[in-house]
Amino acid sequence: MAKWTRRNVLKGIMGGAGVTVALPLLDCLLDANGEALASGAPLPVRFGTWFWGCGVNAARWTPDKFGSDYDLKAELAPIAPFKDKVTVFSGFNCVLGGRPNLAHWSGIMATFTGAAPSKGGMGGGSTDFPTIDCLVADAIGAGTRFRSIEVACTGQSSVSYSMRAGSTVNPSEVDPISLYRRLFGPEFQDPNAGAFKPDPEVMLRQSVLSAVMEDRVKLMRTVGAADRARVDQYFTTLRQLEQQLGLMLEKPAPALACVVPKEPERSELGPVWEIAVRNHDALAQLVAMALSCNQTRVFNVALSTAPSNLRRAGSAEAFHELTHEEPVDERLGYQPKSTFFMEKSMETFASLLRILDSVKEGDGTLLDHSLVLATSESNFAKLHTIESLPILVAGAAGGKWRSGLHVAGKGDPSSRVGLTIQQALGMPVASWGDGAMKTSQPIREVS
Amino acid sequence: MVPGHRSLWCTALMLSACLVLTAAHATEPLTSGGTTTFRRLNEVQYTRSIVDIFGAGIRVPGRFDPGLRDEGLLAIGDSRAVVSSSGLEQYELRAREISAQVMAEARKGSALPCIPGSLRVFDQACARQFVGQFGRLLFRRPLTSGEMAALLNEVSAVTKKTGDFSRGLELGLARLLMSPYFIFRVETTEPDPGRMGFRRLDDYSLAARISFLLWDAPPDAELLDAAAAGALRQQAGIEQQVDRLIASPRFEQGVRAFFTDMYAFDRFDGLSKDQSIFPKYSTQLSKDAEEQTLRTIVDLLVDRKGDYRDLFTTRSTFMNRGLGLIYKVPVNAGLNEWVRYSFSPEDHRAGLLTLAGFLMLDPSHEGRSSPTIRGKMVRELLLCQKVPPPPPNVNFNIVQDTSNPLYKTARQRLTAHRDNPTCAGCHAITDPMGLAMENYDAIGSYRALENGAVIDASGSFEGKPYKDLVELGQILHDSPSVTNCVSQRAYEYGVGRPVAAGERDWLKFVGARFADDGYTLPGLMRTIAASTAFRSVSSEAVAAN
Numbered sequence: 001m002a003k004w005t006r007r008n009v010l011k012g013i014m015g016g017a018g019v020t021v022a023l024p025l026l027d028c029l030l031d032a033n034g035e036a037l038a039s040g041a042p043l044p045v046r047f048g049t050w051f052w053g054c055g056v057n058a059a060r061w062t063p064d065k066f067g068s069d070y071d072l073k074a075e076l077a078p079i080a081p082f083k084d085k086v087t088v089f090s091g092f093n094c095v096l097g098g099r100p101n102l103a104h105w106s107g108i109m110a111t112f113t114g115a116a117p118s119k120g121g122m123g124g125g126s127t128d129f130p131t132i133d134c135l136v137a138d139a140i141g142a143g144t145r146f147r148s149i150e151v152a153c154t155g156q157s158s159v160s161y162s163m164r165a166g167s168t169v170n171p172s173e174v175d176p177i178s179l180y181r182r183l184f185g186p187e188f189q190d191p192n193a194g195a196f197k198p199d200p201e202v203m204l205r206q207s208v209l210s211a212v213m214e215d216r217v218k219l220m221r222t223v224g225a226a227d228r229a230r231v232d233q234y235f236t237t238l239r240q241l242e243q244q245l246g247l248m249l250e251k252p253a254p255a256l257a258c259v260v261p262k263e264p265e266r267s268e269l270g271p272v273w274e275i276a277v278r279n280h281d282a283l284a285q286l287v288a289m290a291l292s293c294n295q296t297r298v299f300n301v302a303l304s305t306a307p308s309n310l311r312r313a314g315s316a317e318a319f320h321e322l323t324h325e326e327p328v329d330e331r332l333g334y335q336p337k338s339t340f341f342m343e344k345s346m347e348t349f350a351s352l353l354r355i356l357d358s359v360k361e362g363d364g365t366l367l368d369h370s371l372v373l374a375t376s377e378s379n380f381a382k383l384h385t386i387e388s389l390p391i392l393v394a395g396a397a398g399g400k401w402r403s404g405l406h407v408a409g410k411g412d413p414s415s416r417v418g419l420t421i422q423q424a425l426g427m428p429v430a431s432w433g434d435g436a437m438k439t440s441q442p443i444r445e446v447s
Numbered sequence: 448m449v450p451g452h453r454s455l456w457c458t459a460l461m462l463s464a465c466l467v468l469t470a471a472h473a474t475e476p477l478t479s480g481g482t483t484t485f486r487r488l489n490e491v492q493y494t495r496s497i498v499d500i501f502g503a504g505i506r507v508p509g510r511f512d513p514g515l516r517d518e519g520l521l522a523i524g525d526s527r528a529v530v531s532s533s534g535l536e537q538y539e540l541r542a543r544e545i546s547a548q549v550m551a552e553a554r555k556g557s558a559l560p561c562i563p564g565s566l567r568v569f570d571q572a573c574a575r576q577f578v579g580q581f582g583r584l585l586f587r588r589p590l591t592s593g594e595m596a597a598l599l600n601e602v603s604a605v606t607k608k609t610g611d612f613s614r615g616l617e618l619g620l621a622r623l624l625m626s627p628y629f630i631f632r633v634e635t636t637e638p639d640p641g642r643m644g645f646r647r648l649d650d651y652s653l654a655a656r657i658s659f660l661l662w663d664a665p666p667d668a669e670l671l672d673a674a675a676a677g678a679l680r681q682q683a684g685i686e687q688q689v690d691r692l693i694a695s696p697r698f699e700q701g702v703r704a705f706f707t708d709m710y711a712f713d714r715f716d717g718l719s720k721d722q723s724i725f726p727k728y729s730t731q732l733s734k735d736a737e738e739q740t741l742r743t744i745v746d747l748l749v750d751r752k753g754d755y756r757d758l759f760t761t762r763s764t765f766m767n768r769g770l771g772l773i774y775k776v777p778v779n780a781g782l783n784e785w786v787r788y789s790f791s792p793e794d795h796r797a798g799l800l801t802l803a804g805f806l807m808l809d810p811s812h813e814g815r816s817s818p819t820i821r822g823k824m825v826r827e828l829l830l831c832q833k834v835p836p837p838p839p840n841v842n843f844n845i846v847q848d849t850s851n852p853l854y855k856t857a858r859q860r861l862t863a864h865r866d867n868p869t870c871a872g873c874h875a876i877t878d879p880m881g882l883a884m885e886n887y888d889a890i891g892s893y894r895a896l897e898n899g900a901v902i903d904a905s906g907s908f909e910g911k912p913y914k915d916l917v918e919l920g921q922i923l924h925d926s927p928s929v930t931n932c933v934s935q936r937a938y939e940y941g942v943g944r945p946v947a948a949g950e951r952d953w954l955k956f957v958g959a960r961f962a963d964d965g966y967t968l969p970g971l972m973r974t975i976a977a978s979t980a981f982r983s984v985s986s987e988a989v990a991a992n
Contacts, residue, residue, distance in 0.1 A: 223633065
């Protein structure tokens with residue numbers, strides 16, 4: 001063939017045969033800038049959260065310089081290769097406004113829900129507002145097979161910071177093999193595959209779900225007032241599943257950069273550091289492929305629970321205990337064993353960035369087309385401080401977000417970060433949060 | 448005796464006799480009525496329902512959402528749980544695969560209650576029988592005519608589309624399995640004829656509550672029939688069914704489920720200890736420890752109909768080979784065999800708190816035991832006492848008193864908890880009992896020394912001193928907090944919500960009955976299951992329909 005142009009490719013394939021073909025998304029099908037499909041539809045923007053427990057040593061993490069070209073201190077050094085794709089936020093607080101400081105809970109709920117929670121602690125509890133990933137998934141997640149994917153690295157499915165109002169979390173996938181089968185198992189439809197034929201079984205499954213919807217009216221009248229919201233939630237989720245099946249009946253749009261991975265090896269699960277990191281990378285790889293194959297647009301990664309139970313193999317003490325009980329080394333000025341975990345957490349975040357950044361999509365990478373909100377529930381876990389919560393946002397949302405800066409919060413509520421993110425993703429949100437955390441001021445430097 | 452005084456004396460005698468009789472048969476005080484719940488079946492109940500209804504050969508696939516412990520019980524968490532998106536995907540997977548398996552069996556002839564005229568054509572009578580039978584068992588009540596009509600339409604439509612009647616039935620079954628009427632326990636109420644302005648559970652809802660409390664399973668056919676016949680409208684009918692369920696071998700299953708929840712044994716799942724510090728520890732060992740505790744409970748409370756309080760002092764338990772290693776006792780048993788075992792007074796073991804299961808159940812410290820966590824467990828799980836959370840701005844510099852580096856035992860390390868008034872307020876609640884347990888390491892093995900120093904396990908509880916855990920067990924045996932806690936929890940577990948303020952007097956009545964019955968667990972369960980309170984619902988809880 002003389003030249004790879006759209007016209008030539010189509011002519012070559014169509015010659016004689018009248019079949020529907022899903023074309024692999026070659027770069028020649030992109031517009032001149034490589035930022036949109038030639039048909040005009042922009043490359044999808046993705047959103048994710050990345051949580052690590054037990055905070056940082058602020059003196060070794062927070063850059064001194066503001067603006068672009070911020071300095072990387074020892075604990076933030078691992079993100080050096082991606083510095084210009086990461087924005088650091090310091091000085092943004094969980095503003096309690098009279099609510100209690102719930103250890104290992106208030107800080108994370110403040111940033112993720114825009115409100116200081118009233119009940120909970122030690123990595124779990126209840127919230128009156130959904131977490132930001134749920135709001136984003138409602139806005140951009142309806143068109144993909146999964147609204148969002150949650151993963152946790154310590155083998156416990158209850159470790160998750162993705163929640164709707166209430167106390168139930170969206171449980172995390174913890175086993176790379178189970179996640180693989182859920183994403184790329186028998187129900188997966190390769191967006192770049194050849195002819196597509198809707199599966200009649202899927203239509204039957206849909207009919208079962210729409211039949212179940214008939215139970216709603218009578219059930220709403222039967223249950224007590226306090227339970228109606230939960231009944232409603234059941235049927236809303238049911239309807240979403242029905243829609244998810246509906247998507248499986250449509251030919252999927254071709255997905256640039258989608259490479260179907262192989263099933264991972266069996267791995268041990270647990271809170272031992274070395275094992276957790278291995279699982280993190282395996283799970284993150286699968287998440288990256290799920291994103292690039294358009295199986296989901298939203299993801300949540302929890303490195304551990306907030307009072308982190310990560311520990312070195314052979315050590316009696318977990319990270320959380322160490323933060324409280326390990327004495328400060330006089331010469332170093334910090335707690336060496338606790339700090340090991342803090343530094344390693346940043347290394348693991350860098351590992352996620354590397355995984356996302358190595359997926360080429362058009363002129364950029366998967367990371368460029370995403371926003372990843374990484375944060376912890378404390379600043380200094382030893383004292384459960386929640387001022388200047390450590391917050392990082394990686395990626396550029398396909399150009400809608402200015403990355404590579406260090407932004408000063410000056411004591412403002414951390415909900416400003418979540419508000420700015422939602423606006424960058426095109427959500428019609430003018431203000432966000434509740435009580436003392438309520439804000440209508442997006443962060444101008446990054447938007 | 449003066450004649451006039453004699454008649455007066457006789458009257459007085461009769462009156463006091465009447466009073467004594469009244470006290471012995473004290474009537475149950477009325478309550479303010481509770482609320483109904485919309486309670487999700489947990490994994491065990493879901494699986495058991497499938498096995499009870501379709502037989503043991505059906506495999507239940509998929510992952511269940513993790514349980515939620517609320518106000519001390521998973522049962523209460525189930526009444527507040529919400530199904531997540533991934534959770535619903537799993538329910539749909541189960542519905543499809545279970546119904547496919549059932550119909551695969553049916554095609555071999557076993558599950559179909561009727562032989563349809565032809566497997567290619569919709570057979571109304573057969574479909575009605577099939578859907579009616581399984582609908583009643585799955586929903587734990589008969590289908591309404593509206594539900595039946597809709598289902599028959601669905602089965603018919605699928606039969607037309609696929610040309611296969613058994614596929615129609617299969618999808619009808621899947622639709623039943625996806626219904627919240629199966630996945631949740633839906634409670635319906637009706638006006639209470641015996642009490643103006645109050646409501647009560649309807650027959651089927653009451654049958655379900657009784658069955659799940661006593662057997663942790665859906666009502667069996669006999670109980671459903673009793674509900675259908677109106678037998679549960681009379682006290683005698685209720686008591687007959689309650690007695691039948693308690694006398695059954697399935698009662699043991701219900702007792703296990705109750706204590707697994709109350710004593711938080713769900714934390715055995717995923718419990719891990721550091722292998723290099725505790726080489727004897729394994730998942731199998733933790734399962735054995737859990738089983739040992741449950742067997743001890745069942746043996747004392749169900750088989751021997753013993754006194755609940757004796758759980759804290761009993762020396763009778765069960766052993767297998769694996770456990771013999773950590774208790775350091777010889778066990779004459781086959782490879783997977785359990786044998787009875789009685790500790791002797793020198794063994795430092797008597798009562799539940801000295802069993803490995805209780806001692807190893809700390810999910811947060813994999814390398815050592817934590818007196819604070821263990822003490823908190825005793826307060827919250829056995830005594831139903833709330834321990835306040837630690838203040839967020841605790842200054843741990845106090846704990847690291849570098850002027851005394853000889854922190855060999857936990858008691859020494861926790862000095863600050865006792866001596867500092869800010870800490871002592873709460874730690875006085877938890878640490879002393881936990882320190883009594885320090886003679887047993889994180890996997891339950893006995894030790895007299897820690898890091899070479901003698902462990903001091905003494906303390907006092909409710910004003911009474913003890914020198915070690917065995918003596919603490921005896922004090923707990925005598926404490927009313929222990930028996931009040933189990934009766935409160937049993938009720939809350941049965942109704943799926945915390946006890947309401949208007950039920951406190953009734954709970955005292957239950958406690959008195961419990962004492963009269965010698966603190967037997969079957970007696971307690973009977974009192975609760977057959978009570979008016981158990982089925983009483985306040986009108987405010989049910990909004991106008």
